[in-house]
Amino acid sequence: MVCYKGFSTMVLALTLTGCISESITSSESSSASFGSSSDSSSSPSKSSKKKATVPEEKRGYLNDIANLTNSVTGSRMTSSDFMNALSRTASQDQISNWESESTTYIGIGKGLKRASVPVAEIKTQPFLEDVLARNQNALDLIQQGYKE
Secondary structure: OEEEOOOOOOEEEEEEOOOEEEEEEEOOOOHHHHOOHHHHHHOOOOOOOOOOOOOHHHHHHHHHHHHHHHHHOOOOOOHHHHHHHHHHHHHHOOOOOHHHOHHHHHHHHHHHHHOOOOHHHHHHOHHHHHHHHHOOOHHHHHHHHHHO
């Protein structure tokens, strides 16, 4: 069992390679952990695209998605299994439609950065195949999350 601090209490069962189960248990987040998170939103963007911001009430979800992504990077998780894990995580964080939430993709980018995936290899992650295929803005948002 792996314990991550910094996001709401949840247990997420991930099926890796079809037969290995791993539980990710998280601890209760403290409001103090988000006190200095606004500094990245005040820096100017180098692109002409509008920078998506994550509302305070979705910071826990953002961290849950980042931790999920970090934990599966380099695993044999299929794209379909990753989408199911995203759906379960969103449901546990009271997010009704994760595919329409920019926070989901920004969190994926943060998780890839935590996992030290080179930015040039984001598109080649097998578990992201379906995510990237289903949302035309996904790659841009993932890269934005990676850079923040």
